[in-house]
Amino acid sequence: MYSAQVCDAAMRQLSRRRSEALATADARRYELFARVPRFKEIENELSAQGAQLGKMVLSGGSFVQQLQAMQQRNLALQKEQEDMLRQLGLPANYLEPPYYCPLCEDTGYVEGKRCQCLSSLLRVEASKALPAPDHLSDYSFDAFKLDYYPAQGEGAVSPRQQMQAVLNKCRVFAESFPCGGESLLFLGRTGLGKTHLSLAIANEVAKSGAAVAYASAQDLVDRAERAKFGRDSGGDAEFVQGALTCDLLVLDDLGTEFPSQMAAATLFQVINTRLLERRSTIISTNLSPQELQDRYSERLASRILCSYSALPFAGNDIRLRKAMQ
Numbered sequence: 001m002y003s004a005q006v007c008d009a010a011m012r013q014l015s016r017r018r019s020e021a022l023a024t025a026d027a028r029r030y031e032l033f034a035r036v037p038r039f040k041e042i043e044n045e046l047s048a049q050g051a052q053l054g055k056m057v058l059s060g061g062s063f064v065q066q067l068q069a070m071q072q073r074n075l076a077l078q079k080e081q082e083d084m085l086r087q088l089g090l091p092a093n094y095l096e097p098p099y100y101c102p103l104c105e106d107t108g109y110v111e112g113k114r115c116q117c118l119s120s121l122l123r124v125e126a127s128k129a130l131p132a133p134d135h136l137s138d139y140s141f142d143a144f145k146l147d148y149y150p151a152q153g154e155g156a157v158s159p160r161q162q163m164q165a166v167l168n169k170c171r172v173f174a175e176s177f178p179c180g181g182e183s184l185l186f187l188g189r190t191g192l193g194k195t196h197l198s199l200a201i202a203n204e205v206a207k208s209g210a211a212v213a214y215a216s217a218q219d220l221v222d223r224a225e226r227a228k229f230g231r232d233s234g235g236d237a238e239f240v241q242g243a244l245t246c247d248l249l250v251l252d253d254l255g256t257e258f259p260s261q262m263a264a265a266t267l268f269q270v271i272n273t274r275l276l277e278r279r280s281t282i283i284s285t286n287l288s289p290q291e292l293q294d295r296y297s298e299r300l301a302s303r304i305l306c307s308y309s310a311l312p313f314a315g316n317d318i319r320l321r322k323a324m325q
C-alpha cells in the first residue's frame with residue numbers, strides 16, 4: 001500500500017502527461033487545419049458519422065448494408081488523411097495524441113488493471129521520500145583506488161587481485177542493471193570499501209533513471225517502528241514503502257542494528273519481499289556467514305546466503321591507511 005501522498009503525486013504526474021499529449025494533438029490539428037483545410041473537412045465528416053449511426057439504428061431498414069458502406073467511407077477518409085500527412089513528411093499517427101504510455105494512453109489503467117507506467121511512477125514517488133546519503137556523487141568506480149589493497153598476501157590470490165575481481169563484478173552489475181533482479185552481499189570488516197562500492201553502483205544505476213534507495217539497517221528498522229506505532233516523524237511510512245519497492249536498495253551495515261523482534265520482522269519483510277519481486281538489493285555487513293546464521297533466523301540467513309551473490313572484501317583497513325599517508 002502506498003501512502004495517499006505518494007498516490008496523489010503519481011496521479012498528478014499521470015494527468016500532466018495526459019494533458020500534455022492532448023494539448024500537443026490539439027495544437028497540431030489547428031496548425032494543420034490552417035495549412036490544409038481538407039484536414040478539417042475530413043475530421044468533420046468522420047465525427048458526423050457517429051451521429052448518422054444513431055439515426056440509422058432508429059430508421060431500421062438495411063442496417064448492415066448502410067453500416068458496411070459507412071465503414072468503407074471511414075477507411076477511405078482515414079487513408080486520404082494518412083496520404084496527405086505522408087506528403088507533408090509527417091507520420092501517419094501525427095494527429096493522435098502522443099501519449100507517454102501508449103498502453104494505457106496515460107490513464108494508468110489497462111482493462112481495470114494498474115498499468116506498468118503507473119507502478120513505476122508510484123515506485124519513483126515512494127523512493128523520493130528516501131534521503132540520499134550526503135555527497136553520493138563522490139563515490140564513483142574511478143575514485144575507488146586498488147593501490148590501498150596489498151599486492152602481496154598469504155594466499156594464492158593477493159588482496160589487490162581479489163578486490164580487482166570485486167570491482168569488476170560491481171561495474172558489470174551496474175552496467176547490466178537490472179540484471180534479472182540479482183542481489184549482492186558485501187562481506188568484510190569495516191573500512192575495506194564496502195560502502196564506497198555500494199554507493200558507486202547506486203550512482204551509476206540512478207543515472208539510468210531507476211529508483212534507488214539507501215538505508216542503514218538501523219535507520220530502516222527505526223523508521224518501520226515509528227511508522228507502525230503511529231509516531232511517524234514525517235515520511236517514515238514512505239521511506240519503508242520505498243525500501244520495499246525501489247529498483248535498487250542499498251542496505252548498509254546489516255548486523256549493527258539493535259536486535260529486537262521489530263528489527264527481525266522488518267529486515268525479513270524487506271529482504272524477502274524484494275527477492276520474491278525480483279528487485280535487486282545490495283547488503284553490506286561486517287558479519288561472517290557463520291555470524292549471520294547465528295544472529296538471524298534460519299529463514300532470513302538462508303534467504304541472504306543462498307540467494308545473494310557474495311563478494312568477500314579483502315585487505316587492511318583502508319581508512320586507516322589513507323589517514324596515515
Ligand SMILES: [Zn+2]
Pocket residue numbers: 101102103104105106107108109115116117118
Ligand atoms: Zn501506462
